[in-house]
Amino acid sequence: xxxxxxxxxxxxxxxxxxTHNGWLDRPVDDALLHRTWDLAxxxxxxxxxxxxxxxxxxxxxxKARLLPALMEGNRAKTMAAPVTAxxxxxxxxxxxxxxxxPHTDARAWFSGPEKAEIAATTAFRNGTLQxxxxxxxxxxLGLDCGPMSGYDNxxxxxxxxxxxxxxxxxxxxIGYGDQSAxxxxxxxxxxxxxxxxx
Amino acid sequence: xxxxxxxxxxxxxxxxxxTHNGWLDRPVDDALLHRTWDLAxxxxxxxxxxxxxxxxxxxxxxKARLLPALMEGNRAKTMAAPVTAxxxxxxxxxxxxxxxxPHTDARAWFSGPEKAEIAATTAFRNGTLQxxxxxxxxxxLGLDCGPMSGYDNxxxxxxxxxxxxxxxxxxxxIGYGDQSAxxxxxxxxxxxxxxxxx
Numbered sequence: 283x284x285x286x287x288x289x290x291x292x293x294x295x296x297x298x299x300x301t302h303n304g305w306l307d308r309p310v311d312d313a314l315l316h317r318t319w320d321l322a323x324x325x326x327x328x329x330x331x332x333x334x335x336x337x338x339x340x341x342x343x344x345k346a347r348l349l350p351a352l353m354e355g356n357r358a359k360t361m362a363a364p365v366t367a368x369x370x371x372x373x374x375x376x377x378x379x380x381x382x383x384p385h386t387d388a389r390a391w392f393s394g395p396e397k398a399e400i401a402a403t404t405a406f407r408n409g410t411l412q413x414x415x416x417x418x419x420x421x422x423l424g425l426d427c428g429p430m431s432g433y434d435n436x437x438x439x440x441x442x443x444x445x446x447x448x449x450x451x452x453x454x455x456i457g458y459g460d461q462s463a464x465x466x467x468x469x470x471x472x473x474x475x476x477x478x479x480x
Numbered sequence: 481x482x483x484x485x486x487x488x489x490x491x492x493x494x495x496x497x498x499t500h501n502g503w504l505d506r507p508v509d510d511a512l513l514h515r516t517w518d519l520a521x522x523x524x525x526x527x528x529x530x531x532x533x534x535x536x537x538x539x540x541x542x543k544a545r546l547l548p549a550l551m552e553g554n555r556a557k558t559m560a561a562p563v564t565a566x567x568x569x570x571x572x573x574x575x576x577x578x579x580x581x582p583h584t585d586a587r588a589w590f591s592g593p594e595k596a597e598i599a600a601t602t603a604f605r606n607g608t609l610q611x612x613x614x615x616x617x618x619x620x621l622g623l624d625c626g627p628m629s630g631y632d633n634x635x636x637x638x639x640x641x642x643x644x645x646x647x648x649x650x651x652x653x654i655g656y657g658d659q660s661a662x663x664x665x666x667x668x669x670x671x672x673x674x675x676x677x678x
Binding site for chain 1: 489517519579604616619640676
Protein backbone atom coordinates (compact mmCIF):
# COMPACT_ATOMS: atom_id res chain seq x y z
CA UNK A 283 0.00 0.00 0.00
CA UNK A 284 1.52 3.32 -1.03
CA UNK A 285 1.30 6.27 1.35
CA UNK A 286 0.31 9.66 -0.06
CA UNK A 287 3.21 11.94 -0.92
CA UNK A 288 4.05 14.93 1.25
CA UNK A 289 2.40 18.36 0.89
CA UNK A 290 5.69 19.70 -0.48
CA UNK A 291 5.51 17.13 -3.28
CA UNK A 292 1.96 18.24 -4.17
CA UNK A 293 3.28 21.80 -4.31
CA UNK A 294 6.25 20.91 -6.51
CA UNK A 295 4.19 18.82 -8.94
CA UNK A 296 0.90 20.71 -9.10
CA UNK A 297 -0.07 23.38 -6.60
CA UNK A 298 2.86 25.78 -6.75
CA UNK A 299 4.37 24.65 -10.07
CA UNK A 300 3.81 27.19 -12.82
CA THR A 301 4.26 27.55 -16.58
CA HIS A 302 7.34 29.78 -16.75
CA ASN A 303 8.07 32.57 -19.21
CA GLY A 304 11.28 33.88 -17.63
CA TRP A 305 14.40 31.79 -17.00
CA LEU A 306 17.28 32.07 -14.57
CA ASP A 307 20.79 31.97 -16.01
CA ARG A 308 21.45 28.47 -14.70
CA PRO A 309 22.22 25.60 -17.08
CA VAL A 310 20.52 22.20 -17.21
CA ASP A 311 23.00 19.33 -17.30
CA ASP A 312 22.50 16.62 -19.90
CA ALA A 313 22.56 14.11 -17.04
CA LEU A 314 19.40 15.71 -15.66
CA LEU A 315 17.62 15.29 -19.00
CA HIS A 316 18.62 11.62 -18.89
CA ARG A 317 17.25 11.29 -15.35
CA THR A 318 13.99 12.93 -16.39
CA TRP A 319 13.65 10.49 -19.29
CA ASP A 320 14.39 7.52 -17.02
CA LEU A 321 11.44 8.52 -14.82
CA ALA A 322 9.01 9.60 -17.55
CA UNK A 323 9.48 6.49 -19.69
CA UNK A 324 8.01 4.33 -16.90
CA UNK A 325 4.55 5.93 -17.20
CA UNK A 326 1.83 3.81 -18.81
CA UNK A 327 1.11 3.77 -22.55
CA UNK A 328 -1.25 1.57 -24.52
CA UNK A 329 0.44 -1.81 -25.14
CA UNK A 330 3.60 -0.06 -23.80
CA UNK A 331 3.84 1.51 -27.26
CA UNK A 332 5.98 4.46 -26.06
CA UNK A 333 5.69 6.60 -29.24
CA UNK A 334 7.30 9.81 -27.91
CA UNK A 335 10.57 11.01 -29.40
CA UNK A 336 12.32 14.13 -28.15
CA UNK A 337 14.82 16.60 -29.52
CA UNK A 338 16.36 18.71 -26.77
CA UNK A 339 17.34 22.00 -28.40
CA UNK A 340 20.25 23.28 -26.37
CA UNK A 341 23.12 24.62 -28.50
CA UNK A 342 23.01 28.17 -29.92
CA UNK A 343 23.09 26.65 -33.42
CA UNK A 344 20.03 24.48 -32.77
CA LYS A 345 18.22 27.38 -31.07
CA ALA A 346 18.84 29.47 -34.20
CA ARG A 347 17.24 26.76 -36.35
CA LEU A 348 14.20 26.73 -34.06
CA LEU A 349 13.75 30.52 -33.86
CA PRO A 350 12.00 31.20 -37.20
CA ALA A 351 9.36 28.54 -36.45
CA LEU A 352 8.26 30.25 -33.22
CA MET A 353 5.42 32.70 -32.77
CA GLU A 354 6.71 36.21 -32.11
CA GLY A 355 5.53 36.12 -28.48
CA ASN A 356 7.42 32.87 -27.78
CA ARG A 357 10.80 33.89 -29.24
CA ALA A 358 12.60 35.78 -26.47
CA LYS A 359 11.68 33.35 -23.72
CA THR A 360 12.61 30.31 -25.82
CA MET A 361 16.00 31.75 -26.70
CA ALA A 362 16.57 32.47 -22.98
CA ALA A 363 15.59 28.96 -21.80
CA PRO A 364 18.51 26.57 -21.13
CA VAL A 365 16.74 23.82 -23.10
CA THR A 366 13.71 23.62 -25.38
CA ALA A 367 12.25 20.14 -25.77
CA UNK A 368 10.50 19.30 -29.03
CA UNK A 369 8.10 16.49 -28.12
CA UNK A 370 7.29 14.39 -31.18
CA UNK A 371 5.39 11.20 -31.93
CA UNK A 372 6.80 8.37 -34.04
CA UNK A 373 4.18 7.33 -36.59
CA UNK A 374 5.98 3.97 -36.94
CA UNK A 375 6.03 3.32 -33.19
CA UNK A 376 4.63 -0.16 -33.79
CA UNK A 377 7.90 -1.37 -35.34
CA UNK A 378 9.25 -1.44 -31.74
CA UNK A 379 6.39 -3.52 -30.31
CA UNK A 380 8.08 -6.93 -30.52
CA UNK A 381 10.57 -5.61 -27.97
CA UNK A 382 8.29 -3.29 -25.97
CA UNK A 383 5.31 -5.67 -25.77
CA PRO A 384 6.86 -9.13 -25.86
CA HIS A 385 3.72 -11.08 -24.86
CA THR A 386 2.40 -11.14 -28.42
CA ASP A 387 3.13 -9.63 -31.83
CA ALA A 388 1.01 -6.50 -31.60
CA ARG A 389 2.28 -4.90 -34.80
CA ALA A 390 -0.78 -6.07 -36.71
CA TRP A 391 -2.99 -3.92 -34.46
CA PHE A 392 -1.48 -0.79 -35.98
CA SER A 393 0.29 -1.51 -39.28
CA GLY A 394 -1.15 -1.35 -42.78
CA PRO A 395 -3.31 1.23 -44.56
CA GLU A 396 -6.58 0.11 -42.94
CA LYS A 397 -5.03 0.73 -39.50
CA ALA A 398 -3.61 4.17 -40.34
CA GLU A 399 -6.22 6.10 -38.40
CA ILE A 400 -5.96 4.01 -35.23
CA ALA A 401 -2.15 4.16 -35.45
CA ALA A 402 -2.21 7.97 -35.76
CA THR A 403 -4.66 8.32 -32.87
CA THR A 404 -2.60 5.92 -30.73
CA ALA A 405 0.62 7.82 -31.46
CA PHE A 406 -0.97 11.17 -30.62
CA ARG A 407 -2.74 10.01 -27.45
CA ASN A 408 0.16 8.06 -26.00
CA GLY A 409 2.88 10.48 -27.07
CA THR A 410 0.90 13.23 -25.36
CA LEU A 411 0.57 11.16 -22.18
CA GLN A 412 4.35 10.70 -22.25
CA UNK A 413 4.92 14.43 -22.70
CA UNK A 414 2.82 15.06 -19.58
CA UNK A 415 4.80 12.40 -17.69
CA UNK A 416 7.98 14.12 -18.83
CA UNK A 417 6.90 17.55 -17.58
CA UNK A 418 5.88 16.17 -14.19
CA UNK A 419 9.11 14.15 -13.96
CA UNK A 420 11.06 17.34 -14.70
CA UNK A 421 9.18 19.13 -11.93
CA UNK A 422 9.85 16.19 -9.60
CA LEU A 423 13.56 16.72 -10.27
CA GLY A 424 13.39 20.41 -9.41
CA LEU A 425 13.12 21.76 -12.95
CA ASP A 426 10.49 24.13 -14.32
CA CYS A 427 8.62 23.83 -17.62
CA GLY A 428 7.09 26.21 -20.11
CA PRO A 429 5.03 24.28 -22.68
CA MET A 430 3.92 25.98 -25.92
CA SER A 431 1.78 24.63 -28.74
CA GLY A 432 1.71 27.64 -31.08
CA TYR A 433 4.49 27.30 -33.67
CA ASP A 434 5.08 26.34 -37.30
CA ASN A 435 4.82 22.55 -37.11
CA UNK A 436 5.79 21.96 -40.75
CA UNK A 437 8.98 23.97 -40.34
CA UNK A 438 9.95 22.33 -37.04
CA UNK A 439 9.32 18.86 -38.44
CA UNK A 440 11.39 19.56 -41.55
CA UNK A 441 14.24 20.99 -39.48
CA UNK A 442 14.34 18.53 -36.54
CA UNK A 443 12.50 15.39 -37.64
CA UNK A 444 13.54 15.01 -41.30
CA UNK A 445 12.08 12.06 -43.19
CA UNK A 446 8.52 12.57 -41.99
CA UNK A 447 8.26 9.56 -39.68
CA UNK A 448 8.14 11.67 -36.50
CA UNK A 449 5.67 14.56 -36.17
CA UNK A 450 6.20 17.22 -33.53
CA UNK A 451 3.45 17.55 -30.91
CA UNK A 452 4.39 20.60 -28.87
CA UNK A 453 7.40 22.46 -27.47
CA UNK A 454 8.48 22.89 -23.87
CA UNK A 455 11.09 25.22 -22.42
CA ILE A 456 12.98 23.63 -19.53
CA GLY A 457 15.16 25.24 -16.89
CA TYR A 458 14.87 27.10 -13.61
CA GLY A 459 12.02 29.59 -13.80
CA ASP A 460 12.22 33.22 -12.76
CA GLN A 461 9.43 33.58 -10.20
CA SER A 462 9.44 37.35 -10.64
CA ALA A 463 8.37 37.01 -14.30
CA UNK A 464 5.19 35.03 -13.54
CA UNK A 465 1.70 36.25 -14.38
CA UNK A 466 -1.09 35.77 -11.83
CA UNK A 467 -2.49 32.25 -11.92
CA UNK A 468 -5.62 31.65 -14.02
CA UNK A 469 -8.69 29.98 -12.49
CA UNK A 470 -9.42 26.27 -12.86
CA UNK A 471 -12.70 24.35 -13.13
CA UNK A 472 -14.29 23.05 -9.95
CA UNK A 473 -14.90 19.31 -9.61
CA UNK A 474 -18.65 19.68 -10.16
CA UNK A 475 -18.09 21.66 -13.38
CA UNK A 476 -15.99 18.96 -15.00
CA UNK A 477 -16.75 15.70 -13.19
CA UNK A 478 -19.68 13.45 -12.31
CA UNK A 479 -19.74 10.43 -10.00
CA UNK A 480 -22.17 7.89 -11.46
CA UNK B 481 14.33 27.01 -6.30
CA UNK B 482 12.54 23.70 -5.85
CA UNK B 483 14.45 20.75 -4.39
CA UNK B 484 14.09 17.36 -6.10
CA UNK B 485 11.48 15.07 -4.56
CA UNK B 486 12.50 12.08 -2.47
CA UNK B 487 13.37 8.66 -3.92
CA UNK B 488 10.13 7.32 -2.43
CA UNK B 489 8.19 9.89 -4.46
CA UNK B 490 9.94 8.78 -7.67
CA UNK B 491 8.95 5.22 -6.79
CA UNK B 492 5.31 6.11 -6.12
CA UNK B 493 4.93 8.18 -9.28
CA UNK B 494 7.03 6.30 -11.80
CA UNK B 495 9.53 3.63 -10.82
CA UNK B 496 7.42 1.23 -8.75
CA UNK B 497 3.97 2.36 -9.90
CA UNK B 498 2.32 -0.16 -12.19
CA THR B 499 -0.74 -0.54 -14.40
CA HIS B 500 -2.95 -2.76 -12.26
CA ASN B 501 -5.25 -5.55 -13.37
CA GLY B 502 -6.29 -6.86 -9.95
CA TRP B 503 -7.93 -4.77 -7.23
CA LEU B 504 -8.08 -5.05 -3.46
CA ASP B 505 -11.52 -4.95 -1.86
CA ARG B 506 -11.01 -1.46 -0.49
CA PRO B 507 -13.29 1.41 -1.53
CA VAL B 508 -12.22 4.81 -2.87
CA ASP B 509 -13.95 7.69 -1.11
CA ASP B 510 -15.53 10.39 -3.24
CA ALA B 511 -13.46 12.89 -1.25
CA LEU B 512 -10.30 11.30 -2.65
CA LEU B 513 -11.56 11.72 -6.21
CA HIS B 514 -12.17 15.40 -5.41
CA ARG B 515 -8.65 15.73 -4.01
CA THR B 516 -7.19 14.09 -7.11
CA TRP B 517 -9.10 16.53 -9.32
CA ASP B 518 -7.93 19.50 -7.25
CA LEU B 519 -4.30 18.51 -7.93
CA ALA B 520 -4.67 17.43 -11.56
CA UNK B 521 -6.56 20.53 -12.66
CA UNK B 522 -3.51 22.70 -11.84
CA UNK B 523 -1.39 21.10 -14.60
CA UNK B 524 -0.72 23.20 -17.69
CA UNK B 525 -2.99 23.26 -20.74
CA UNK B 526 -2.83 25.45 -23.82
CA UNK B 527 -4.43 28.84 -22.97
CA UNK B 528 -5.60 27.11 -19.77
CA UNK B 529 -8.31 25.51 -21.94
CA UNK B 530 -8.88 22.57 -19.56
CA UNK B 531 -11.01 20.44 -21.91
CA UNK B 532 -11.11 17.22 -19.84
CA UNK B 533 -14.44 16.02 -18.45
CA UNK B 534 -14.70 12.88 -16.31
CA UNK B 535 -17.41 10.41 -15.40
CA UNK B 536 -16.43 8.30 -12.40
CA UNK B 537 -18.27 5.02 -12.80
CA UNK B 538 -18.76 3.74 -9.28
CA UNK B 539 -22.27 2.39 -8.61
CA UNK B 540 -23.24 -1.15 -9.67
CA UNK B 541 -25.87 0.38 -11.97
CA UNK B 542 -23.32 2.55 -13.77
CA LYS B 543 -20.85 -0.36 -13.97
CA ALA B 544 -23.58 -2.44 -15.63
CA ARG B 545 -24.05 0.27 -18.26
CA LEU B 546 -20.32 0.29 -18.95
CA LEU B 547 -19.88 -3.49 -19.13
CA PRO B 548 -21.16 -4.16 -22.69
CA ALA B 549 -18.79 -1.52 -24.12
CA LEU B 550 -15.69 -3.23 -22.74
CA MET B 551 -13.44 -5.68 -24.53
CA GLU B 552 -13.81 -9.17 -23.12
CA GLY B 553 -10.36 -9.11 -21.52
CA ASN B 554 -11.11 -5.86 -19.66
CA ARG B 555 -14.47 -6.86 -18.18
CA ALA B 556 -13.67 -8.74 -14.98
CA LYS B 557 -11.01 -6.31 -13.79
CA THR B 558 -13.17 -3.29 -14.52
CA MET B 559 -16.12 -4.73 -12.64
CA ALA B 560 -13.78 -5.44 -9.69
CA ALA B 561 -12.25 -1.93 -9.62
CA PRO B 562 -13.73 0.45 -7.01
CA VAL B 563 -13.98 3.21 -9.64
CA THR B 564 -13.60 3.40 -13.41
CA ALA B 565 -12.90 6.89 -14.75
CA UNK B 566 -14.10 7.73 -18.24
CA UNK B 567 -11.82 10.53 -19.39
CA UNK B 568 -13.53 12.64 -22.05
CA UNK B 569 -12.79 15.84 -23.96
CA UNK B 570 -15.30 18.66 -24.35
CA UNK B 571 -15.39 19.70 -28.01
CA UNK B 572 -16.86 23.07 -26.93
CA UNK B 573 -14.14 23.72 -24.34
CA UNK B 574 -13.65 27.21 -25.78
CA UNK B 575 -16.99 28.41 -24.42
CA UNK B 576 -15.28 28.47 -20.99
CA UNK B 577 -12.27 30.54 -22.11
CA UNK B 578 -13.57 33.96 -21.01
CA UNK B 579 -13.39 32.62 -17.47
CA UNK B 580 -10.37 30.31 -17.79
CA UNK B 581 -8.20 32.69 -19.83
CA PRO B 582 -9.33 36.16 -18.74
CA HIS B 583 -6.47 38.12 -20.38
CA THR B 584 -8.18 38.18 -23.76
CA ASP B 585 -11.18 36.66 -25.54
CA ALA B 586 -9.57 33.54 -26.96
CA ARG B 587 -12.79 31.93 -28.18
CA ALA B 588 -12.11 33.12 -31.73
CA TRP B 589 -8.95 30.97 -31.83
CA PHE B 590 -11.11 27.83 -31.75
CA SER B 591 -14.76 28.55 -32.67
CA GLY B 592 -16.33 28.42 -36.13
CA PRO B 593 -16.17 25.83 -38.91
CA GLU B 594 -12.75 26.96 -40.22
CA LYS B 595 -11.29 26.31 -36.75
CA ALA B 596 -12.87 22.89 -36.28
CA GLU B 597 -9.66 20.95 -36.89
CA ILE B 598 -7.52 23.04 -34.54
CA ALA B 599 -10.26 22.88 -31.90
CA ALA B 600 -10.45 19.08 -32.15
CA THR B 601 -6.67 18.73 -31.98
CA THR B 602 -6.48 21.12 -29.03
CA ALA B 603 -9.19 19.23 -27.14
CA PHE B 604 -7.49 15.87 -27.75
CA ARG B 605 -3.97 17.04 -26.92
CA ASN B 606 -4.87 18.98 -23.79
CA GLY B 607 -7.50 16.57 -22.50
CA THR B 608 -4.91 13.81 -22.82
CA LEU B 609 -2.34 15.86 -20.89
CA GLN B 610 -4.96 16.34 -18.17
CA UNK B 611 -5.67 12.60 -18.07
CA UNK B 612 -1.95 11.97 -17.48
CA UNK B 613 -1.89 14.62 -14.74
CA UNK B 614 -4.91 12.90 -13.19
CA UNK B 615 -3.25 9.47 -13.13
CA UNK B 616 -0.06 10.85 -11.57
CA UNK B 617 -2.08 12.88 -9.05
CA UNK B 618 -3.95 9.68 -8.13
CA UNK B 619 -0.64 7.88 -7.63
CA UNK B 620 0.62 10.83 -5.56
CA LEU B 621 -2.39 10.30 -3.29
CA GLY B 622 -1.64 6.60 -2.83
CA LEU B 623 -4.07 5.26 -5.43
CA ASP B 624 -3.30 2.89 -8.29
CA CYS B 625 -4.45 3.19 -11.90
CA GLY B 626 -5.27 0.80 -14.71
CA PRO B 627 -5.73 2.73 -17.97
CA MET B 628 -7.38 1.05 -20.98
CA SER B 629 -8.00 2.38 -24.47
CA GLY B 630 -9.67 -0.61 -26.11
CA TYR B 631 -13.46 -0.26 -25.81
CA ASP B 632 -16.52 0.68 -27.84
CA ASN B 633 -16.22 4.49 -27.91
CA UNK B 634 -19.54 5.08 -29.64
CA UNK B 635 -21.40 3.07 -27.04
CA UNK B 636 -19.62 4.70 -24.08
CA UNK B 637 -20.23 8.17 -25.49
CA UNK B 638 -23.92 7.47 -26.08
CA UNK B 639 -24.32 6.05 -22.59
CA UNK B 640 -22.23 8.48 -20.53
CA UNK B 641 -21.80 11.64 -22.63
CA UNK B 642 -25.20 12.01 -24.32
CA UNK B 643 -25.60 14.97 -26.67
CA UNK B 644 -22.31 14.47 -28.48
CA UNK B 645 -20.42 17.47 -27.10
CA UNK B 646 -18.01 15.36 -25.04
CA UNK B 647 -16.10 12.47 -26.63
CA UNK B 648 -14.50 9.82 -24.46
CA UNK B 649 -10.72 9.49 -24.71
CA UNK B 650 -9.85 6.44 -22.62
CA UNK B 651 -10.86 4.56 -19.48
CA UNK B 652 -8.94 4.13 -16.24
CA UNK B 653 -9.65 1.81 -13.34
CA ILE B 654 -8.81 3.40 -9.99
CA GLY B 655 -8.35 1.79 -6.58
CA TYR B 656 -5.74 -0.08 -4.58
CA GLY B 657 -3.97 -2.57 -6.79
CA ASP B 658 -3.33 -6.19 -5.94
CA GLN B 659 0.45 -6.56 -6.25
CA SER B 660 0.11 -10.33 -6.56
CA ALA B 661 -1.85 -9.98 -9.83
CA UNK B 662 0.87 -8.01 -11.65
CA UNK B 663 2.61 -9.23 -14.78
CA UNK B 664 6.39 -8.74 -15.11
CA UNK B 665 7.27 -5.23 -16.19
CA UNK B 666 7.84 -4.63 -19.92
CA UNK B 667 11.03 -2.95 -21.17
CA UNK B 668 11.26 0.77 -21.93
CA UNK B 669 13.29 2.66 -24.53
CA UNK B 670 16.71 3.97 -23.55
CA UNK B 671 17.39 7.71 -23.76
CA UNK B 672 19.50 7.33 -26.88
CA UNK B 673 16.76 5.35 -28.65
CA UNK B 674 14.14 8.06 -28.23
CA UNK B 675 16.00 11.32 -27.54
CA UNK B 676 18.63 13.56 -29.12
CA UNK B 677 20.37 16.58 -27.59
CA UNK B 678 20.96 19.13 -30.36
